[in-house]
Amino acid sequence: MRSVLPILTVVMVIVALWYAGAVAMNKRWTLDQAARADQELTVAEIVADTLQQERPKLPAPHQVGAELWKTTGAMVLKGRAFSKRSLIYHGWITLSATLMGFAIGAGLGILLAVGIVHNRAMDMSVMPWAIASQTIPILAIAPMIIVVLNSVGVTGLLPKAVISAYLSFFPVVVGMVKGLRSPDAMQLDLLKTYSASPGQTFRKLRWPSATPYLFTSLKIAMAASLVGAIVGELPTGAVRGLGARLLAGSYYGQTVQIWSALFGAAILAALLVGLIGIAQRLTLKRMGLAR
Amino acid sequence: MIWLVGALLFWAAAWMLNVWIARQPWRQSMAARLAVPAIFGLTVLVVWEGLVRGLSVPGVILPPPTAIGARIAASVPILWTDFVQTFLKGALTGYVIGCAAGVATAIAVDRSPFLQRGLLPVGNFVAALPIIGTAPILVMWFGFDWQSKAAVVVAMVFFPMLVNTVQGLAAAGAMQKDLMKTYSASYVQTLMKLRLPAAMPFIFNGLKISTTLALIGAIVAEFFGSPIKGMGFRISTEVGRLALDMVWAEIAVAALAGSAFYGLVAVIERGVTFWHPSQRG
Known part of the structure; x- marks a missing residue:
């Protein structure tokens, strides 16, 4: 709680810098317009104009906020929450791909981690590649996956979900292998003296002690999954989804639209990661692992 | 069969x-x-x-590795131009600027615990956001050439670097700081001789995370507009022409560059933080 004031201060500083930046970057256009109309503008007029341009270089925070409200809350009030102009609709498209990919990627990741922990040959052959793959810009293959899956007839949600799954897969594998290996030798020996089977060891010792690692890697995987879904929408010709809004905005110079899509994505990411954080807190509390 | x-x-x-x-x-x-x-x-x-x-899978769906190898061998000049454009100009410039800015900001707020308490949660929050989405904006601001790619990379690596450095600067133990005080070391001396060296494992952790981010940022930013060279540009156009062997060739180069970059930073880390437990044994 004691960090509320510092956080607010930092956020205020960022917003102030943003306004200053908006004035500085949009000034040129305002002055050009004024010069063309042979007008002399006072400083107050310049500032006022830079903060309400139609297509500013850098939209001011309140413009982005207004656009966000116009495309979400206002649409809901009008009862058209899922019309194509609504950010909720585009966010939902992205969210469904994100969640589907996250479920596939995290599920497969946990399975592979269990395999790695229980099979030494698998550990020695797969693990170095799983680690090395984190140094590779996997996102670069996104356009190819989309186009290839399209050409074999798979369209819609699945291609994007495949990219999300691929991105969220490796963090989960690496995190879970670490987690499943976290019980120390003493605890494993204790279970051996109880003559516990491997299955019992897994259920009663390895899985519970891997839970904190699971949630940490799920957070990373969720963030990566959202990035994957957004980038996956870029090569499809920009029709639906937050990524499509970004691309369409950049084609038509609609900066306010880009920024509102960006903040939509940021809010979505914060919500998803926050949800996992809450689940983590509750689970760890029930397990007596909370600190 | x-x-x-x-x-x-x-x-x-x-x-x-x-x-x-x-x-x-x-x-x-x-x-x-x-x-x-x-x-x-x-x-x-x-x-x-x-x-x-x-x-007999058609080459427009999945080319065999030998075809990809042949393509790499046949188009070394193109791959090299793309590599220079995306990696050396875009990713590397942004990486250096972004990491330096992150470390510098962390040191600048070091004397104010108040700012640190605010900056750490905000930085952690921003580091989890899809910053890659700023790419279209930055491409608009800085033009199509590598400058905008470097800007995207700066935006992507700044916050992970900041958070890691702030954590690292807090890593020196109270006993060690007391020792520096008994030597009547000034703030700068304590910083240079104790706290920065003690922060190195954290800083290198940030540097290693940033290598991957830098390459991703530079490649994805090219999807939003680029001169007619660069790895991201080549990938998106060759996908459009269904020349998948070229796409795979670019991906192979990107993977090699990414691993080599990471490996280089890891080697430097071994040299700098030789004293740390994770580097011994």
């Missing part, structure tokens, strides 16, 4: 070889730890080749 059976046989044989190596008493040796993943990687390539040829 012969390709399919051959691939499956090779897979079985290689797997048995790996299981055998994993049971040997010398499995902890360097050779075994290199051989097993190498054999596995080779198996993946052979099975890929065998399946693609055996099932």
Whole structure:
């Protein structure tokens, strides 16, 4: 709680810098317009104009906020929450791909981690590649996956979900292998003296002690999954989804639209990661692992 | 048919070889730890080749590794131009600027615990956001050439770097700081001789995370507009022409560049933080 004031201060500083930046970057256009109309503008007029341009270089925070409200809350009030102009609709498209990919990627990741922990040959052959793959810009293959899956007839949600799954897969594998290996030798020996089977060891010792690692890697995987879904929408010709809004905005110079899509994505990411954080807190509390 | 059976046989044989190596008493040796993943990687390539040829998968869906290799050998000049444009100009410039800015900001707020308490949660929050989405904005501001790619990379690596450095600067123990005080060391001396060296493991952690982010940022930013060279540009256009062997060639180069970049930073880390427990033993 004691960090509320510092956080607010930092956020205020960022917003102030943003306004200053908006004035500085949009000034040129305002002055050009004024010069063309042979007008002399006072400083107050310049500032006022830079903060309400139609297509500013850098939209001011309140413009982005207004656009966000116009495309979400206002649409809901009008009862058209899922019309194509609504950010909720585009966010939902992205969210469904994100969640589907996250479920596939995290599920497969946990399975592979269990395999790695229980099979030494698998550990020695797969693990170095799983680690090395984190140094590779996997996102670069996104356009190819989309186009290839399209050409074999798979369209819609699945291609994007495949990219999300691929991105969220490796963090989960690496995190879970670490987690499943976290019980120390003493605890494993204790279970051996109880003559516990491997299955019992897994259920009663390895899985519970891997839970904190699971949630940490799920957070990373969720963030990566959202990035994957957004980038996956870029090569499809920009029709639906937050990524499509970004691309369409950049084609038509609609900066306010880009920024509102960006903040939509940021809010979505914060919500998803926050949800996992809450689940983590509750689970760890029930397990007596909370600190 | 012969390709399919051959691939499956090779897979079985290689797997048995790996299981055998994993049971040997010398499995902890360097050779075994290199051989097993190498054999596995080779198996993946052979099975890929065998399946693609055996099932006669068209090249516009999945080209066999040999075709990709031939393409790499045939288009070295193009790959080199793209590599220079995306990696050396875009990613590397942004990486250096972004990391330096992150470390500098962390040191600048170091004297104010108030700002740190605010900056750390905000930085952690921003680091989890899809910053890659700023790419279209930055491309608009800085133009199509590599400057905008470097700007995207700066935006992507700044916050992970900031958070890691702030954490690292808090890593020096109270006892060590007291010792510096008994020497009547000034703030700058304590910073240079104790706290920055103690922060190095954290800083290098940030540097290593940033290598991957830098390459991703530079490549994805090119999807939003680029001059007619660059890895991201090549990938998106060649995908459009269904020349998938070229796409795979670019991906191979990107993977090699990414791993080599990471490896280089890791080697420097070994030299700088030789004293840290994770580097001994």
